[in-house]
Amino acid sequence: MTVTTRPPTxxxxxxxxxxxxxxxxxxxxxxxxxxxxxxxxxxxxxxxGEAAYGRIVQFNTLSNLLVNNAHLIILxxxxxxxxxxxxxxxxxxxxxxxxxxxxxxxxxxGWHPVAAVLVMVLIGSALGLVSGVLIQYFGVxxxxxTLATMFLARGLASMLSTVPERLxxxxxxxxxxxxxxxxxxxxxxxxxxTPGVIASIVIVAIAFIVLHRTRFGRTVYAxxxxxxxxxxxxxxxxVTKLGIYVISGTLAGVAAVVYTSRLGSAQNITGIGxxxxxxxxxxxxxxxxxxxxxxxxxxxxxxxVLGLMNVLITRDGGIRPEMTTIITGGILLxxxxxxxLVAARRRQEQT
Amino acid sequence: MTDMASRIAGKRGAxxxxxxxxxxxxxxxxxxxxxxADPGYLSIGYSDGRLSGNLIDIxxxxxxxxxxxxxxxxxxxxxxxxxxxxxxxxxxGAVTMELLSSMNxxxxxGNAALTIALALGIATALGAVxxxxxxxxxxxxxxxxxxxxxxGRGIAKVITGGxxxxxxxxQVEWLANGYILGLPVVFLLSVVxxxxxxxxxxxxxxxxxxxxxxxDSRASRLAGVKRRNLQLTVYSVSxxxxxxxxxxxxxxxxxxxxxxxxxxxxxxxxxxxxxxxxxxxxxxxxxxxxVIGGLLIATLDKTVVFLGIPASxxxxxxxxxxxxxxxxxxxxxxxxxxxxxxxxxxxxxxxVPA
Numbered sequence: 001m002t003v004t005t006r007p008p009t010x011x012x013x014x015x016x017x018x019x020x021x022x023x024x025x026x027x028x029x030x031x032x033x034x035x036x037x038x039x040x041x042x043x044x045x046x047x048x049g050e051a052a053y054g055r056i057v058q059f060n061t062l063s064n065l066l067v068n069n070a071h072l073i074i075l076x077x078x079x080x081x082x083x084x085x086x087x088x089x090x091x092x093x094x095x096x097x098x099x100x101x102x103x104x105x106x107x108x109x110g111w112h113p114v115a116a117v118l119v120m121v122l123i124g125s126a127l128g129l130v131s132g133v134l135i136q137y138f139g140v141x142x143x144x145x146t147l148a149t150m151f152l153a154r155g156l157a158s159m160l161s162t163v164p165e166r167l168x169x170x171x172x173x174x175x176x177x178x179x180x181x182x183x184x185x186x187x188x189x190x191x192x193x194t195p196g197v198i199a200s201i202v203i204v205a206i207a208f209i210v211l212h213r214t215r216f217g218r219t220v221y222a223x224x225x226x227x228x229x230x231x232x233x234x235x236x237x238x239v240t241k242l243g244i245y246v247i248s249g250t251l252a253g254v255a256a257v258v259y260t261s262r263l264g265s266a267q268n269i270t271g272i273g274x275x276x277x278x279x280x281x282x283x284x285x286x287x288x289x290x291x292x293x294x295x296x297x298x299x300x301x302x303x304x305v306l307g308l309m310n311v312l313i314t315r316d317g318g319i320r321p322e323m324t325t326i327i328t329g330g331i332l333l334x335x336x337x338x339x340x341l342v343a344a345r346r347r348q349e350q351t
Numbered sequence: 352m353t354d355m356a357s358r359i360a361g362k363r364g365a366x367x368x369x370x371x372x373x374x375x376x377x378x379x380x381x382x383x384x385x386x387x388a389d390p391g392y393l394s395i396g397y398s399d400g401r402l403s404g405n406l407i408d409i410x411x412x413x414x415x416x417x418x419x420x421x422x423x424x425x426x427x428x429x430x431x432x433x434x435x436x437x438x439x440x441x442x443x444g445a446v447t448m449e450l451l452s453s454m455n456x457x458x459x460x461g462n463a464a465l466t467i468a469l470a471l472g473i474a475t476a477l478g479a480v481x482x483x484x485x486x487x488x489x490x491x492x493x494x495x496x497x498x499x500x501x502x503g504r505g506i507a508k509v510i511t512g513g514x515x516x517x518x519x520x521x522q523v524e525w526l527a528n529g530y531i532l533g534l535p536v537v538f539l540l541s542v543v544x545x546x547x548x549x550x551x552x553x554x555x556x557x558x559x560x561x562x563x564x565x566x567d568s569r570a571s572r573l574a575g576v577k578r579r580n581l582q583l584t585v586y587s588v589s590x591x592x593x594x595x596x597x598x599x600x601x602x603x604x605x606x607x608x609x610x611x612x613x614x615x616x617x618x619x620x621x622x623x624x625x626x627x628x629x630x631x632x633x634x635x636x637x638x639x640x641x642v643i644g645g646l647l648i649a650t651l652d653k654t655v656v657f658l659g660i661p662a663s664x665x666x667x668x669x670x671x672x673x674x675x676x677x678x679x680x681x682x683x684x685x686x687x688x689x690x691x692x693x694x695x696x697x698x699x700x701x702x703v704p705a
Contacts, residue, residue, distance in 0.1 A: 088493075094666075134674065138681035141631050143432075147618060148673040155667020162663055268663060276497065289491055322508035329502030333484075336494050 033342050034335060035286030035298035041331075042305050045312060053315040059183055059191035061311065066193065067179075069307035070200040071096075071259040075278035076285070076299040077200075077207045078251035081244050083282050084211070085223045086291025087142035089245065091131060092252040092278060093271035094153035099123040099256035100266035101157045103173070104165040113172035120260075121253035127153055128249015132242040146245075150275070157268040166265040176261035196258035203251065207296045216240060224291025280328060281306055284335045288343070305331070371640035373679055374626045374647050377672060381647075381654045388658060401530035405653065410534070413649035414541040415440075415596035419616060420623040420641040421548050422589030427624050428558070429582055430565035430633025431492035433589045435481060436620055438503025439474050440597030440613030445507040446470040447598050448607040451518035463522035471594045477503060478590015482583035500617070508609045517606045527602035537599050544592065549638050558636070561585065565633025619648050622669065626676055647672070 049056035075092050082089045103120035107113055127149050134145035167173055176195045183191035211217035219240045222230040231237050260266050285302030287294025309327060313319045319327075385392040385405070395404035419436045426433045450466040477499060484495035529536045552558035563571035564578050572578050596616075601607045625631065626647055627640020651672060655665045678684050 134677065138678055138683055140677045140681070143621075143631060144625055144673065144677065147621070148670045148677070150670075151618075151666035151673065152670035155664045155670060158661060158663035159667065162661060276501065279497070280501070283494065289494055320509065320513070322505055322513045324505065325501045326505035326509070329498045329500075329505065332494070332501065333498045336490050336498075337488060340489060 032286065032295070034284075034339050035295050035301065037338055038284050038286060038298060038301045038305060038335065042301055042308065045305065045308050049308070049312050049315065053312070056311075056315075058189050059185050060189045063190070063192045065304065065307050065311060066197045066200075067262070069303055070194070070196040070262075071255040072274070072277060072281065072303045072307065073200045073300055074203055074251050074255040074258060075274060076281040076303040077203055077296055078248040078255075079275070079278040079282045080207070080285075080287055080294060080296045080299040081211070081220065082142075082248050083279070083287050083289060084220050084291055084294055085241060085244050086227070087135070087241070087244065088146060088279070088289075089128075089131065089248045090143065090146040090275050091127060091149035091153055092248065092255070093274035093276075094150040094157070095124050095127050095249055095252040096256040096259060096271035096274065097266075097268055098127070098153040098157040098160075099253050100260040100270055101160045101165055101268055103256065103260060104167050104266040105160060107171055107173055108165070108168060117173060117176075117257050120257050121250060124249040124251070124253020124256065125246055126249070128246040128252070129242075131249065132245030135245065136238055136242050149249075154268070160268070162268050164265045164267045167260070169264075173257070173261050174264055176257065177264075194262070196262060199254060199258055203254065204296065204300055211296055216243070220244065221292060224293070226292075277306060277328075278303075280332050283332060283339075286335075286339070288339060371626075371628050371637060371643045373676055374640070374643040377676075378643070378647050378650050381650045385654055385657055392657075397533065400533060402533040405657070407535065409646070409649050409653050410538040412653060413646050414535070414537040415600050416616070416619050416623055416645040416648055417541040417642060418544055418592045418596040418599075419589070419620040420627075420645045421545055421638060422585075422592035423617075423620040423624050424627070424629060424636050424638050424641045425548070425552070425561060425585040426492070426589050427621075427629055427631060428561040428565050428633060428636035429585055430568070431485060431582070431586070432496065432621065432631065433478075433481065433586065433593075434493065434496040434617050435477070435499035435503055436589060436593035436596075437613035437616040437618075438500045438507070439477050439590050439593040440600060440616060441507040441607065441609060442477060442503050442510070443470040443474040443594035443597030444601030444607040444612050445510040445516065445609060446473055447523065448516040448518045448601055448605070449510055451520045451523065452516055458519070458521045460522050463520050466520075467523070467598055470598055471591060474594020474597065475587050475591040477506075478587040478593070479583060481590065482586030485586060486579040486582035504609070507607070507612075511607060511609055513609065515606055515608045519605065523598075523602045524605055527599050537603075540595075540599075544595070545638065545642055548588075552638070557581075562634050562636065565635070620645075622673060623648055626672070 046056055055061060075096075078092060079089060099120045102123060103116050106119060107116040111119075130152070131142075131146045131149045134140040134148065135142050140148075179192040179194055181190050181192050185191065211220060219230065219235045219237070222233070222235055223237055223240060227237060256266075256271075259270070281302035282294070282299045283289060283302070284305055285295065285298030285300070287298060306328065309331070310324065313321065313324055313327070382393065392405050395402055395406060397403070419440070423433055423436065447466050447470045450469065451462065454462045454466075481492075481496050481499050484490045484498070485492050488495075525536070526540075527537055531539055552561065560571070560576045560581060563574065563576050564581060568578055593613075597613055600612055621631075623644030624636075624641045626644030627637050627642070629636045629640060648669070651668055652662075652665055655668055656662050660668075
């Protein structure tokens with residue numbers, strides 16, 4: 001049962017010859033199959049959507065896909081870190097609720113917008129730290145520890161306010177959702193992005209570099225492969241695991257800023273179930289829930305698949321919106337079964 | 352004499368180490384807080400053949416949690432987890448309400464029995480799907496039941512067409528709101544379920560086999576435990592019990608709220624199991640502990656509302672309870688206490704000769 005799981009890039013043992021091309025790497029690594037499949041499904045959905053409903057492959061739709069799912073992409077990145085170590089973080093949705101309600105209330109109380117945004121992000125970091133300390137220093141299972149953080153954040157949000165808190169119309173935080181025209185198309189067909197989208201792209205890029213090019217990233221993969229081995233190898237397991245949950249919480253705080261600025265209001269029930277969407281995105285993107293194998297870019301594709309699915313369901317009109325969660329569940333199931341087959345195949349190859 | 356003292360101390364240590372003990376302590380503390388807020392809190396009235404009072408309310412509120420926590424306990428014993436119980440509850444509730452509302456003889460006993468049988472059948476089938484995904488396909492329990500959790504609420508919405516269906520049936524309503532011997536029917540039923548399951552798993556080798564799977568599924572297979580069948584069974588049972596809880600949860604108001612019925616109750620059930628001292632890693636379980644956990648959650652829910660705190664803030668108090676219990680269990684905190692005790696013993700010893 002020794003399934004060796006290595007980081008997908010850059011750390012192959014032994015003399016590493018010149019960097020293999022991307023197609024070589026993907027071809028050689030079965031573990032990339034689910035990610036490739038997710039990418040294919042995403043492209044397939046776009047082609048199908050264009051053929052069946054039209055107006056999918058156009059600037060307007062694609063920018064909306066990014067703008068509306070920027071927060072989900074950020075959450076998926078957060079969960080990728082956690083799940084790569086074999087952990088789980090159930091608290092991100094609740095952190096968004098608490099952080100946005102607190103942020104909007106502070107901004108409305110006359111705080112400087114920069115300070116309010118900073119507090120929103122730091123609330124995430126603090127709650128992430130709580131989870132991390134519970135897990136790492138008190139040996140609480142990640143599921144239970146982040147469940148506690150989730151309850152805590154949701155309860156605190158409800159104590160602050162149980163009604164929607166609106167940002168003032170002239171609030172500077174709203175400017176984070178200003179649409180910036182990149183390409184001016186005809187009529188409403190513009191390619192637009194928002195600072196929120198830029199933030200999510202930057203976060204994805206940083207996460208990619210951190211996971212695939214730094215010592216920290218290699219430690220994350222090593223812990224997911226086998227925490228015991230990682231400890232025996234003298235890797236800084238404690239600090240890394242603590243860091244993972246702080247990163248996850250912080251990114252949830254950033255997602256709260258992005259989402260709140262777009263919506264312009266916050267409520268204690270914001271973000272219910274988003275942790276599950278994010279987990280689904282990560283799993284669809286090819287990251288194993290047991291840890292050790294996965295790609296942050298896969299999670300982005302996963303998040304976009306979920307987002308595009310919603311677009312298609314809305315466009316179709318024939319599919320009842322009630323079916324959305326059933327279809328999400330179905331897609332998720334297909335992908336985990338695919339992962340299962342890949343894992344079985346790999347085990348076969350090794351023996 | 353010293354022998355006896357040490358034995359008592361040893362026993363005390365065992366009790367204190369038992370996490371369910373801390374659950375009882377927490378219940379007592381909560382009740383004491385309520386008692387301070389209102390000296391008449393614990394009084395129980397009797398009229399019309401039914402007991403009434405805050406304690407009875409707590410028992411009634413605890414019943415659905417107890418039912419799903421028992422199922423969860425068995426699942427966790429095998430090293431699994433069932434995130435779908437809340438969704439299965441709403442499916443069972445949706446089936447019940449949709450069927451009853453489409454029948455034109457609302458108060459017939461036959462209709463009630465047929466409806467409940469169908470709802471429980473569907474709930475068991477959904478649980479069995481979880482079981483097949485886990486045992487035959489070999490998916491992780493977390494992800495299999497997550498799929499069912501997402502899909503289940505969708506299924507319930509499809510069944511009712513996205514509506515919050517309301518229905519009338521006296522028999523079904525009596526099940527949820529009626530009384531036998533002064534006690535709520537729903538609580539008595541949950542006690543019956545607990546006792547039945549307890550007998551089944553502890554009077555036979557079944558419990559041991561479940562724990563064997565949770566400890567080391569390969570070793571248990573080598574020892575001749577039929578892992579697949581047992582896993583299929585526990586997930587089905589968990590689905591069935593969730594179905595029962597769902598029928599009761601909807602029957603008490605005779606309405607199914609497709610987005611709120613059973614919502615996040617899986618977390619309450621997991622919490623009850625963990626409070627009871629069952630490790631999520633599997634391999635051991637305590638149904639008695641889960642019962643105490645369920646009662647604690649119900650007490651906490653009622654206390655928060657009783658003290659006039661908005662019910663939506665309850666999660667924060669649950670978080671405090673989880674963290675406190677986890678810390679009491681934690682090896683690091685315990686060793687801290689041990690050190691202090693050792694220090695105190697040492698200083699006493701030094702004080703005596705001087």
